[in-house]
Amino acid sequence: MTAFILVSGAHTGDWVWQEVAGRLRESGAEVRAATLTGMGGRRHEAGPDTDLATHVQDVVELIDRAEAPEVVLVGHCYGIHPVLGAAGHRPERIGRIVYLDAGMPQDGDPALKLIPDQNVRDRLGQATGPDAPTGDDRLVPPPAPGAWHRWGSTEGVPEAALARLADRAAPQPLGTLTQPLRLTEAAAALPATGILCTANGSSIAMVEQVLRLGEPTLMALVDAEVTFFELATGHWPMLSAPAELAEALLGAAAGEGHRLSAPDDTRPGHLRPFLLDVPERPRERVGRVDLYPPDADGPQPAVVFVHGGPVPAGLRPTPRDWPSYTGYGRYVAAQGAVGVTVDHRLHDLTDYGRAAEDIADAVALVRADPRVDEDRVALWFFSGGGPLSADWLAAPPPWLRCVAATYPVLMPPPSWGITGPRFRPADAIRSAGRLPFVLTRVGQEIPEIAATVEEFLAAAKECAAEVEIVDLPDGHHGFETIDHTEQARDAVRHAVRSVLGHLRS
CATH class of the missing domain: 3.40.50.1820 (Alpha/Beta hydrolase fold, catalytic domain)
Structure with missing residues (x-):
């Protein structure tokens, strides 16, 4: 009993x-x-x-x-x-x-x-x-x-x-x-x-x-x-x-229920190799920001990659040293643009305001760099970093040529407690005007995250926002290090090509 x-x-x-x-x-x-x-x-x-x-x-x-x-x-x-x-x-x-x-x-x-x-x-x-x-x-x-x-x-x-x-x-x-x-x-x-x-x-x-x-x-x-x-x-x-x-x-x-299993690979998913074979490139570290300059003369456009989270404060290595972000930074640099990664301080669901300040500071630093064309910048958000895109969608500056998001959270779930008007991309997209948005959507997404993407797309359709979808039907959340398929590689190439196209148009 x-x-x-x-x-x-x-x-x-x-x-x-x-x-x-x-x-x-x-x-x-x-x-x-x-x-x-x-x-x-x-x-x-x-x-x-x-x-x-x-x-x-x-x-x-x-x-x-x-x-x-x-x-x-x-x-x-x-x-x-x-x-x-x-x-x-x-x-x-x-x-x-x-x-x-x-x-x-x-x-x-x-x-x-x-x-x-x-x-x-x-x-x-x-x-x-x-x-x-x-x-x-x-x-x-x-x-x-x-x-x-x-x-x-x-x-x-x-x-x-x-x-x-x-x-x-x-x-x-x-x-x-x-x-x-x-x-x-x-x-x-x-x-x-x-x-x-x-x-x-x-x-x-x-x-x-x-x-x-x-x-x-x-x-x-x-x-x-x-x-x-x-x-x-x-x-x-x-x-x-x-x-x-x-x-x-x-x-x-009665002791019933689902039991968690340790990952088959002893390495955490985010520390497995990037799906593209990208050559090593020099990077420069300034505070929380890493820059991957291209082999080019004169100011070039820049892509700032914003990692997801929350990421525990003591976790090492930090996101800018994860293979997916070093891979994106190097790949963009190989295509002639400045790749940028940022260790923002989204350590808890209460930290979105602080993380937003970190991103704004990083963007200011990048635009002030003489190797960067300050009028041609793109921001690319991942996973739980998605809500940080809302500030930029709500009032896009003229130098922001494109926003991209990969397997993003585009509306905070109720349990996150983000109840104010900020950090809600599915609302902010209504104010984005003709700002291009490149969305990489994975078919094997976590249902709760997929629902936020659909809410965003419904709002984007209502306001005729310029959204391009890169679909990866068999892809999983974090696919860049766990789905080493040709379709996944094509999705990364396609998304990068689209973002750089908007920067150069």
């Missing part, structure tokens, strides 16, 4: 689990849905000292009251923080931890770090020190009615359930979001299952894509005790897909 302890996200209470809990009980399971201090029907209990430790203790008490010998802790969104904290106090009772569309907080991380709404992060991030709020100001108000999508996709949630979500939401005690998590080794070692909600922008394919980077935190997920499920719904599956969620939870308790 299994006891499920269900811990929901910020501003909510046990009521959100009503239908899921009923289905689990029908299967014979014991179910305890948490209403944390200050939440739901306990909102009157919030005090100035209510913090994450308070919520951890709430979950510990539920574990102690569970009658079944094995407990499965389920943490949705913010709820994963008190779940992990409580697991450290009672690891011997826990059979599995379920991350329900939740992040992977590490020891010392406050829940604030994983809040998807950038505006909320910025506001709460200033709520420390001697000027920290007191009294009622220590209560974080819930999203306004109609704004719950800022905390995650509401796709599939019935209107009546959305209304209940807004009506029953309680202010969240500030300390629950700012107090660091204490994650013990015992809790971190427990069997775990991730339930990913694809409409919120997460999927097994995306986890596997990031896994290829060799990021140590994710490499720990390649374990027989770690499994995954996907639900084709938004961030609130207990309201939008309760039957499917209950089934996934029962499967998780």
Whole structure:
């Protein structure tokens, strides 16, 4: 017999689990849905000292009251923080931890770090020190009615359930979001299952894509005790897909689900050779920028390659030393233009503003170089770097002759928390005018990324934007180092030829 302890996200209470809990009980399971201090029907209990430790203790008490010998802790969104904290106090009772569309907080991380709404992060991030709020100001108000999508996709949630979500939401005690998590080794070692909600922008394919980077935190997920499920719904599956969620939870308790495999090639995908045989060329390094000058006299056009991400800050080598970007830089230089690569600082989903500044600085540096024709520059964006193209599409300067993108993200998924008008290329393309856009699209794309490309193309069609598509039907995300086919080589040659053609026309 299994006891499920269900811990929901910020501003909510046990009521959100009503239908899921009923289905689990029908299967014979014991179910305890948490209403944390200050939440739901306990909102009157919030005090100035209510913090994450308070919520951890709430979950510990539920574990102690569970009658079944094995407990499965389920943490949705913010709820994963008190779940992990409580697991450290009672690891011997826990059979599995379920991350329900939740992040992977590490020891010392406050829940604030994983809040998807950038505006909320910025506001709460200033709520420390001697000027920290007191009294009622220590209560974080819930999203306004109609704004719950800022905390995650509401796709599939019935209107009546959305209304209940807004009506029953309680202010969240500030300390629950700012107090660091204490994650013990015992809790971190427990069997775990991730339930990913694809409409919120997460999927097994995306986890596997990031896994290829060799990021140590994710490499720990390649374990027989770690499994995954996907639900084709938004961030609130207990309201939008309760039957499917209950089934996934029962499967998780039984140790079922998809298991990740380490890549066959011991080298991460991004460190495998570039698909074109490009001769070595000299490069010049200036700060975060590498330049590959061509064998030509006088100023020449330049192509600035913008890598994807987020890329962990400590990952080595950095992107400008990855074979794909050195390959593109050398190849463009061999065709008579200046190839440029940039190590921008997109290390986290909160870093797009800083990365945009890095790109703007790099472009200014490149245009000031006497070997560059300052009036003939192209910008080429890859993968998660795609949102950085929006600034340039929204107000293209006259010297920007072309924008290119390869397997790009062209609309931030809801889980990224980028809710403002910036960094949304599918919106910005409406202001691009006749600026040429060269898009390399791969047929084996991660579905969540492919959907952003289709949204972009629909907007481009509506405004008659000048978009050229280079299709690679059998290509994968990051194909330049993993798909060494003639079709893939032709796609790179075609895209480069098109970009250089726009620079020289």
